[in-house]
Amino acid sequence: MARLTILEHREIADNMRWLAFEAPQDLHYQPGQFLHIRVTDGVDHLLRRPISLCKVDGGRQVLAVAYRVGGKGTKLLAAKNVGDTLDVLGPLGKGFQLHDGDSHAILIGGGIGVPPMVELADQLHQKGVKVTTIVGFQSKNVSILIDDLKKYGDVLIATNDGTLGLQGFVTDYMTDELLSSADRFYACGPTPMLRAVQAKMAGRVEGYLSLEERMGCGIGACMACVTSCQLPDGSIGFKKVCKDGPVFPAPEVYFA
Amino acid sequence: MARLTILEHREIADNMRWLAFEAPQDLHYQPGQFLHIRVTDGVDHLLRRPISLCKVDGGRQVLAVAYRVGGKGTKLLAAKNVGDTLDVLGPLGKGFQLHDGDSHAILIGGGIGVPPMVELADQLHQKGVKVTTIVGFQSKNVSILIDDLKKYGDVLIATNDGTLGLQGFVTDYMTDELLSSADRFYACGPTPMLRAVQAKMAGRVEGYLSLEERMGCGIGACMACVTSCQLPDGSIGFKKVCKDGPVFPAPEVYFA
Amino acid sequence: MIDLSVNIGSLKLKNPVMPASGCFSFGKEYADFYDLSQLGAITVKATTLEPRLGNPTPRVAETPGGMLNAIGLQNPGVEKVIAEELPHLRKYDIPVIVNVAGTTVEDYVAVTERLMDSADVDAIEVNISCPNVKCGGIQFGTDPAQAAHVTESIKKVSKVPVIVKLSPNVTDIVAMAKAVEAAGADAISMINTLVGMSIDLHKKRPLIANGVGGLSGPAVKPVAVRMTYQVAQAINIPIIGMGGIMDGEDAIEFLMAGATAVAIGTANFVNPMACPEIIEGIQTYCEQNGVANVRDLVGVAWK
C-alpha cells in the first residue's frame, strides 16, 4: 500500500486514459497483476478499483495503467491531475507466467483487456520469444495501445464495426497456421471472448486466461471475487480472482 | 447558487483561514449574511457549512470569508487550492441593519464571530458612523482580522489568557462611559458571550445579536436551525437562524 | 415526446417527481429557485391538530453519506396550515399532498376531517412513521394491525386519495404494506427515515438534542430500494419511493424496483435545484434508452 504520485494522465482514445505513477521503491511485479486503486479519500466510493498493470518503464521508475472512464469511480479518477497522489495497493494477484523454451506466443486482448498485454509482450520479447498480438475493439475510436504493442511483434486488429483492421472477432485470426506455430497463448478481455478463445485453443495450445470479477478486499480475505474453476480433484469449485488469479491456466477456468 | 472560483486561500492564524472568491456577477449582500458552502462534491459530507461573509472588496469583485479549521468538513475546505471552484449558496439570511442617524456603534466579535464585523465596520465607517470594535479571542495565536478592523476605528482586544490585549472578556470593555456614548451595538460570537452582551446592553443600547445553529437547508425549509425568540405576541417561539436571522434584534433573542 | 406522466390513485402527475415531506416546508423557499409547476406534485411538511414547537436544537447532524434529523414535527397546526400555507400553492398546476401526523387515531382523523374543508388538499399522506419517539406515530408504523386501524379510520373521512407512509424500522415491511393496502390505502410512500444516532465526542452525549434522529440521504438508499422491490411485488397499489435519491439515475433505480413515483428529501438541502434536475435526468435517461413512457420502467427489475 502506498500513496503514488501521478506523473502522466492523458486521454488515449474516447473515454480511455493512460495513467502513469512514480513507482514505489520496492516494486515487485509480474505482467497480468493488478493495482487496487482508491479513487477518493472520502467514503462516497469505498471500494478500490482493480486496474491491470500495463507497463513498467524507465528502469522500474514508472508504473502505468490504462483504463476506461465508465462508472462513477473511474470518472473521479479521470479528474485527478499530474502531481496528485493516489492510494494504491499492489501490484496484487497472480500474473502471466513466462515459460522457458517457448519460441512463439500469441497474446489476445479485447477492449480493456488489452493493457496487460503491453508489459507481457515486452517481457516475452526480451526473453527472445516471438510475439503475435491479436487485439479486438468495438470500434476505432476506442482502440488503444496498438503502437506500443507493435514494438514487440506483429499486431493483428479486429473491430466489431470494421472501422479498424478486420471486421470481426479476435478468434477470426486464429487460423490453424497461426495456432500450429504457437507454444503458448495469453488472453484477457470480456467473458464471451475468453470463452471463445478457451474453446478454440483447447487441446491445441496451452495458455492463460485473465478474468474479471467485482472485488471487495482485493487480497483474498472477503470471498467476493470468486470464479468457478476445475479443482485439482476434478470437481468444480471457487477460486479467488484477486489472489488465485486474475490469471488462471486456461483449462482450469469453468464458464457456466 | 453558483460555483465560485477561489482567488485567495491562506492561513491567518493557527487553524484560521482566509478564503476569497471571485464574486458572482449579481452579488447582493448585507454584512452579517452567510455563505452556505459545500465542502466536497461527493456525498460523504452532505451538509453545507454556513460561513459569514467577512468582506466584499475590489468593487464587488471579491467575496471573502474567514473560518476556523475544526471538523471534517472545514478540513476538506482547507485543502482547496486557488483556482478550484466551490459550490456556494448565498449570501443568505438577514444581516446587520444600519440605521440612519447613528453616530457611534460598538461592534463586538468573539472568535469566529469576528469575521462579519469587518464588512459591517467598513459600511458603518463609510456612512460616517464612528466605529469601536471589541474583539475577544482565546489566545493571541488564534486572533484574526485586527488590522483589517483598525482601518475603520478603534479596536479593543481581550484574550482569555492575556497573550494579546486585556486578559478577560469583551464585556470588560463595556464601561458606562463607552455605552453611554453609543447609539447601537452589533455582536457575533459564542453563546455565553452573546448572553453577557445582551444582559449588559439591555435597556441601555439597542443592538443586534448574530446567532449560530446547526443547519440543514440554509434557506428556511427544513426547520433545523430554530432558536427561541420572543414573538410579537410576547410568547416564546422559534425563529429560523438561516432565514429570520442569523442577525436578530437583541431583545428578541431568548437564551434558555 | 416522452411521456413522463404517472398516476397515484386518482392523482395525475405530469412527472413522477415530488419533494418529500418535511424537506420542502410549504414550498415558498424553493419557489425562489424555480417554478414549482415543474414538479409532479408537492408533499408539504407534517401537519398536526395543534401547533407544535418541535424539539430542542441541535436538530440535525451530518453522517457519512447522510444526515440525522429530529425536527419533531414543528408546525403551526392544521388551522393555520389551511389558512396560511396551502392557498399559495394553488397557483401552481400541481397536486398538493398534505402529510398528516398525530399521537392518537383520533388526532389523525380530526386533522383529516379539517383538511377536507379545504379545496387546496389533493391527497393525504399519513405519517405513521416518524422515528422520533416523542412525536408519536411510530407505534402505528411498526404494528400491522395498528397501521391498518389508522388507515381505515382516515379512509372513512377522507374524500381524497390516502397515501400511507411506511417506516423502514421494522422486521417485516411487506406485512406492513399488505396491512395498509387491505385497510384501503390508495398508495404507499416509503421509506421514512431509519432511526440513528451520532455521539458528540467532545460533549460525550448524543449530538442531536433529542438523542435519536432519523437517518436520510444516500446512505439509506440500498435499504429503501430493497424495501421498494419487496413491497412492489406484494401489493397492487402504487408506491412513491424515496430514500437517498440524489439524481436521475437514483430515481430510475426506484422506478425499476417498483415505485410509480419518487420523492426527494435530503437532496434539496444539498442542491436547491435537485427536483427539477432529477426530472431532467429521468427525461434524459428515457431519451437515451428508448423509453417512450416512464411507466414502462416501473418494476422492470423483477418483472
Add this chain to the structure above:
Amino acid sequence: MIDLSVNIGSLKLKNPVMPASGCFSFGKEYADFYDLSQLGAITVKATTLEPRLGNPTPRVAETPGGMLNAIGLQNPGVEKVIAEELPHLRKYDIPVIVNVAGTTVEDYVAVTERLMDSADVDAIEVNISCPNVKCGGIQFGTDPAQAAHVTESIKKVSKVPVIVKLSPNVTDIVAMAKAVEAAGADAISMINTLVGMSIDLHKKRPLIANGVGGLSGPAVKPVAVRMTYQVAQAINIPIIGMGGIMDGEDAIEFLMAGATAVAIGTANFVNPMACPEIIEGIQTYCEQNGVANVRDLVGVAWK
C-alpha cells in the same frame, strides 16, 4: 501508560479492537500487512457444519458510503476449519473467536460441539443474523424466542464464552438483546448488516446475483451506534459494537454508546492497515483526553 485492555466475558483482550467476521477470512492475508498479535482478538469467517460454496457472483456492490455483500457463507466446513485454518492463529497471542452459522438449531449445536474438540477456539460468535435469505439463520435473528432457543442450546454444549451476533433488521433490537441475555449469552455483538439492494440500470436487474445483500460501512454507523446505545442500557453483558467504524474516533463513538469492544469489517477492504491504525487512534484519543483506562469510556454517553 494507558490501559486499553477490556474483558468480554472471561476473554481478556489487550485492546478493544478486533476484525469483524467475514471481513478478515482466517487472518492469513492481513498477516502480510502487520503482526496480528497487535489485535485485541480475531473473529474468523462464518463456519458451517458442511462446506458451502456460497452465492454466485457478483457478490459485492458499492453504495454511497457503504457496500453490499452476499457472499453466502462460503466456507470449507467446520472440519477443515479446525484442521487447516485455526491452528496457524495460535502463534499470535490473541483470543480466537469462531463465527458459527447454520440453518437449524441442530446445525449450530453440531458445529459448536465439533469446535469444542479444538484447543484453538476461545469463544463462539453465533451468527443468527446473516441477512442473506438463502444462507439460513435470519429467522433466529428476528424472533426473540427463537434467538433465545438457539442461544440456550449452544450454551449447553459450549465450554467457551458464547457471543450472540444480532441483526439490525428488526423492529425492536432491545427485545432481541434481552432475550439472548436471559438465555445465557456471555456477550452480544452488533450489528450485522442491514438488508439492502442496488439495481444495475444497464441489466435492469439487482446488481448482486443474490438479489438482496448486506449493507455495511460508514453508511450504517448511525443505526449501529443508536442500537448499541439502546441495548447497552438494557442489558448487563458486554457488547462488541460494529458497523462502519473507519477510524479511532468512530471506535470511541461506539465505546461511548456502550460497547466494551469494537469490530472492524468493511474498513479492512478500504485500508488493510485499518485495525492497527484504529488501535493507535484509540490510544491517541485517550492520551489527548486524559483517559487512563479505556473502560472508563464505555457508556459515558448515557451514564
